[in-house]
Amino acid sequence: MAQDALDYRSIVSLCRTSSSARVLNLFQKTQKLRAAAVKPDGEPIFNNAKLNSSIILKARLSASERALFQESRFQGTKIFILYDERDLRVGGKSLFINEITFYDLLQDNFGIDYYADDVAARTDLEALNLIERSPALDPFLLRERLRMAGRNVSPDYFDISNGDYLRIKDFVVQELKPLAELSAENDYEAARFANVIAEKLWDGADTATLRPLLRSVEIAEEDAPETLFAWKGLIYYKFTLQGLAERFTGMRRDFGRLKLVKYGEAKDRETIEALKADVLDMLADNLRTGQQALARYDEIYHQQFLGRQDAAALKDFLRDAPAIFNSIGPSISAVSHAVSYWTYRFRGDRILVCEASEFEDILMDFVEGSRAG
Numbered sequence: 041m042a043q044d045a046l047d048y049r050s051i052v053s054l055c056r057t058s059s060s061a062r063v064l065n066l067f068q069k070t071q072k073l074r075a076a077a078v079k080p081d082g083e084p085i086f087n088n089a090k091l092n093s094s095i096i097l098k099a100r101l102s103a104s105e106r107a108l109f110q111e112s113r114f115q116g117t118k119i120f121i122l123y124d125e126r127d128l129r130v131g132g133k134s135l136f137i138n139e140i141t142f143y144d145l146l147q148d149n150f151g152i153d154y155y156a157d158d159v160a161a162r163t164d165l166e167a168l169n170l171i172e173r174s175p176a177l178d179p180f181l182l183r184e185r186l187r188m189a190g191r192n193v194s195p196d197y198f199d200i201s202n203g204d205y206l207r208i209k210d211f212v213v214q215e216l217k218p219l220a221e222l223s224a225e226n227d228y229e230a231a232r233f234a235n236v237i238a239e240k241l242w243d244g245a246d247t248a249t250l251r252p253l254l255r256s257v258e259i260a261e262e263d264a265p266e267t268l269f270a271w272k273g274l275i276y277y278k279f280t281l282q283g284l285a286e287r288f289t290g291m292r293r294d295f296g297r298l299k300l301v302k303y304g305e306a307k308d309r310e311t312i313e314a315l316k317a318d319v320l321d322m323l324a325d326n327l328r329t330g331q332q333a334l335a336r337y338d339e340i341y342h343q344q345f346l347g348r349q350d351a352a353a354l355k356d357f358l359r360d361a362p363a364i365f366n367s368i369g370p371s372i373s374a375v376s377h378a379v380s381y382w383t384y385r386f387r388g389d390r391i392l393v394c395e396a397s398e399f400e401d402i403l404m405d406f407v408e409g410s411r412a413g
Contacts, residue, residue: 068095176376258355274333334368
């Protein structure tokens with residue numbers, strides 16, 4: 041664990057960043073709840089108050105950071121905590137979930153004893169592990185992860201409206217419904233029970249009721265929650281991609297009309313222009329990775345399985361669904377984070393103006409997210 045080498049402006053920017061596919065900003069959430077004197081309708085994500093005011097990020101690991109882990113890896117989940125929440129100038133420090141000395145760091149910085157028989161601490165450790173296992177921090181996916189783990193976390197901690205949540209849920213359920221209809225023994229049963237079965241596939245908890253369907257596609261009951269969550273995650277990414285490509289095109293267009301001011305030297309202009317081109321190329325590659333994987337999913341599920349009744353194709357896909365979900369999640373999330381932050385930073389601006397140094401910081405943040413994908 042080390043003091044983060046962030047300047048004051050970068051810390052302020054991080055603290056003001058809304059939660060996204062790469063960032064879970066609990067500092068911002070708890071500050072707003074305190075200011076409004078609002079009691080959340082449900083549990084906090086973490087029982088530990090300091091942990092529940094942290095900022096959690098999916099980050100590309102540097103060479104020195106990779107040495108903090110026993111296994112070889114290139115992405116980590118960083119917890120950033122401020123030294124003084126009332127004075128951002130003091131700075132902060134960070135640790136990675138499951139780095140070699142993680143449990144000692146939890147004790148030293150949060151007072152969480154991994155070995156104690158403490159229900160609140162156990163709940164927090166389970167939440168940290170769920171977050172670490174997630175390929176990204178999309179509010180919808182994180183909310184679902186915690187819900188499926190039996191947690192009743194307040195919606196106030198997620199940057200997703202109830203309306204958006206229900207729209208995504210309806211999209212996922214409608215995608216699953218044809219499978220439920222095919223599993224029925226007759227048309228009457230299909231009409232009567234398809235919605236019920238699709239809802240249970242969404243929920244992922246009642247594996248006993250789903251047992252015949254799971255058996256038909258060769259999903260072991262103990263693997264069902266993770267497999268169904270991965271499938272649901274892929275459908276969520278399909279929903280996300282409907283508008284993400286268009287938003288990325290809009291951001292690319294904005295890059296071309298952005299006016300930069302306060303360049304230091306001529307070479308700074310060249311550096312930023314080269315970096316801008318690299319960022320757009322990397323984000324385009326990430327978007328293409330997601331589009332290709334989801335096009336393959338559509339081919340398998342809609343054409344081969346639903347269209348030609350090729351059950352073997354679906355079985356193979358579902359066996360690999362968790363790996364596919366984990367592989368494309370960071371790629372799609374890198375693009376989602378970039379366009380979300382861009383919209384947040386320049387929302388409502390008819391004329392786009394930015395200091396060169398700030399734009400460079402924005403680009404470097406996008407680089408980190410893109411490489412994490």
